[in-house]
Amino acid sequence: MRLIFALIIFLFSVASYGQGNGLYAFVGKNNKYGFIDKYGNVKVKPDYLHVTDFNDGLCFVSKEVTNKGRKWICIDTIGNFVFDISDNFPETGFSEGFARISSFTEQWFVNKKGTRVFNKTWQDGQGNFKNGVAFVSDKKFTDFYPIDVHGNRLENSVYTRIEVNSKLADHPLSHKDALIKFQQDNLWGFKNLKGDIVIQPKFYVVDKFENGLCGVRIHYAPFVTINDYYLDALINTKGQVVNEIPMHCYLGFQGDLIVYYGGFHFSGGVFYLDKNGKRVTPKE
Secondary structure (H helix, E strand, O other): OHHHHHHHHHHHHHHHOOEEOOEEEEEOOOOOEEEEOOOOEEEEEEEEOEEOOOEOOEEEEEEEEEOOEEEEEEEEOOOOEEEEOOOOEEOOOOEOOEEEEEOOOOEEEEOOOOOEEEEEEEOEEEEEEEOOEEEEEOOOOOOEEEEOOOOOEOOOOOEOHHHHHHHHOOOOOOOOOOOEEEEEOOEEEEEOOOOOEEEEEEEOEEOOOEOOEEEEEOOOOOOOOOOOOOEEEEEOOOOOEEEEEEEEEEEEEEOOEEEEEEEOOOEEEEEEEOOOOOEEOOEO
């Protein structure tokens, strides 16, 4: 059960994010994964069956499947091999110089050379290192506590996954011109921080504004497909449609590009739009 749970969580994160260090996962003509930059230039050739996302200049990728699962290695931003993790599983990518690895019976951290650190193992963990703190547990699925970058426990209190996520979440209400969504008569629009209506409620679904763009649904959809977040247009801060395009499993901006998929449940290939709402196509 632990194996299944971990794979589900990890596969969702892999499907959701192929971006980091300005690189974006794409599927090549050979149906394998590689990485492009925000202009569509291929930076890492499509040689991999499965990929995670780049962080701290490193990424976990897999070229083969064994009877124990996927065989994961770590590469740098030009595709060079850095280290492998044997038959183990990357629970996280790198953050602040560390990644959490699992054998499915215990977990530990490695540095960017692939060397185990802290001389300790745990039964579970939640998230990456952030601001010098990571959360681990001596039990599975619960009782998480914080450690520092030396592996030392910081407090005696323990937390649930939900509580950890709340502690790790950012809550910046960013800019003075931020737009806040509101609903009226089952349609969505946007107000500014003063409460003035900036965009009239005329959309069936809205996401959030990032880089001056927001994904919305302008056409009524009588049915909602499970495992899909479907939007069909991008609008600017004036409410004008800048691109009407079907976007399944919409993820918004991941770095400099908007990420979405061609079909529900992260199927149909991954696609990208730039900050002008235009498609970015890999230049193989």
